Amino acid sequence: MPDSTPSSTPSTTDPSAPTVPAVPSAPGAVSAPAAPSAPAAPRRLGTWARRRPRRGLLAALVAAGAVVGLLPGAPATATTGLTPHDPVAEYLAGWDVRRVADGVTVYSGTVGDPTSGSWTVTVLGAAGGDGAGTALRLRGRAEAERLAERVRQAGAAPRVERVDWPGAAVGEGEEGAYGWRVRVGSAAGQAEAAALAAPLRAAGLTTAVEWTGADAEPGSGGADLWVTVIDPDAFTGEITADPGAAVAGRETVAAIAARRDALLAVNAGYFVMEERDGIPGAAAGIAVYDGRVQQAATDGRVALVLDGDGLRPRLAELSTELTVTAPRVGPREGHGAAGHGATGDGATREVDGVNRRPGLVRNCGGVGGDAPTESPRHDVTCTDADEIVAYTPELGADTPAGEGVEVLLDARSRVTGFRAPGGPVPAGGRVLRGIGEGADWLNRYARVGDPLRIRERVVDERGRPLALDAADDVVGGGPRLVENGRAAIDFAADGLVHPDNSDFAYTWGIKRHSRQLVGVDAAGRVLLVTADGRRPGVSDGLGLAEAAELLVDLGAEQAMNLDGGGSVTLAVDGEVVNAPSDAAGPRAVGDALLVLPGR
Secondary structure, eight states, rough: OOSSOOOOOOOOOTTOOOOOOOOOSSTTTOOOOOOSOOOOOOETTTTTEEOOOOOTTHHOOOOHTTTTGTTTTOOTTOSSSOOOHHHHHHTTTTTTEEEEEEEEEEEEEEETTTOOOEEEEEEEEEEESSOOOOSOOBBBBHHHHHHHHHHHHHHHOOEEEEEEEEBOSSSOOOOOSEEEEEEEEEEHHHHHHHHHHHHHHHHTEEEEEEEGGGGGOTTSEEEEHHHHHHOOOOOOTTEEEOOOTTTOOEEEHHHHHHHOSEEEEEEOOOOSSSGGGSSTTSSSSSSTTTTEEEOHHHTTTTEEOOOTTTTOEEEEEEEEEEEEOOOBOOBBEEEEEEESBBBBBBOOEOEESSOOOTTTEEOOOOOSOOBBOSSSSEEOOOOOOOEEEEEGGGGSSSSSSSSEEEEEOOTTTTTEEOOOOOOOOOTEEEEEEEEEEHHHHHHHHHOOOOOOEEEEEEETTTOOOOOOOOOOOOEEEEEEEEEEEOBBBOTTTTTTOOOTTTTTTIIIHHHHHHEEEEETTTTOOOOEEEEEBBBBTTTBBHHHEEEEEHHHHHTTEEEOOOGGGGOOOOEEETTEESOOOTTTTTEEEOOOOEEEEEO
């Protein structure tokens, strides 16, 4: 999941690297590659090298039907999924090409110039009560000017820079100036910039040394990209979501892919990383695998719906409706959890979640009185002291220990017993865990031998239920990037505008990071875009607005953002071909999107 700080220092680029495309000419835009006047030298991108003809030559070859000549070892009848004069062909002309299967092609290239940034010192705050004391990258103009004056008093020459909302932002108030930042100096190296920061810190100023290539400003920075094009009319396999060995726990994308002999795999939805936020590895947003709901929706946030073979995916803002209903029976002694008489009167109660720790809602967007909000709020864990959470056998681990009570259900949803929280989920059955008022409800209405009817519905933004069957998958993400062929990002509705952290939408969404994107174009082709980032001088990644404009350039009609940052991984034929940004290597994730061969 993206954070706001690059994790790498700059490195020297290969002098044999080809000329890179022109830097975007407007904020939030990613330009199509420009044509140099001479053939580009070979370049290794990822783990394979391919011939790189001069810019514009590949487009002509595509139009002439000769693109297969750029695919070493490919049969003469192979297809890349491109058609003459389409946006994909035009944008990806001259990029490296790898055919994975008929109808599945990976293109790799670079946009912008990753070496064109510099190191600078961002002043975050100062001691004092004038509004400049709070550590922020962006602030109002008046506060920024006061902070700049403190910098001048420290003997440095500040610059106050305006940062605008990107043009793709469509939420209420998301236009014009986002805020102003205060910066000092420009240096070729990180150590040199750190030296500029030392006297500022000595003067009581809080600083951060930052790489300007991550700012998503025109004229600075760039990114290595991989664009996977899947043509449903030519590919005979499937696209599916897979949580790995279990819903709980984490695995690398390559490990999940290897278990299923996937042709290609990328990371998928957001997930819980730390125990303080829930069950590590469980999805932080809606998750449906093989037709079974394994995590409730982050209410109203966009999700990728994979029906059947997954080759015609669609995007929808989803909500989950989960309830438990007790039977209508009279009082009977000795069957309640506390051994007292209970009456099942057909009472119905909301089920707050699935396969998560009760009381903790990662990314918020829950139901039933969560604090501080029931709306999405990305990278925030909301709380609720009164919940019922359901657990499925696919959890693959014991339910979390702690307060409350657990009710065990068999395959017919009949109550087989009660226990203190923490234990296995019965094979074919479920566990209901209650805390606070939720525990009171279970103690009152659940009785051994009687059924508790659990109702699950996943509904879209129009209130229409999804008719899920055993072949369907759903993975969450956000925000939506493209709708009806237009870049459109509602930062606030997607939970990226935080009332208590005015920097969040800027550091997480506007600035560049590693990104994993998915879209569908007018021809029904699936576009998976993998952007490396957080590697100053090598690859900065994409801002969300840049990601949206890139997908529009590629012809996407609908597109969304998946998990990013250190999670971003592309594995082809069992090999990781991008450069994940975590220092430890490819990150273990919650789930993956797999491209599986036909059977």
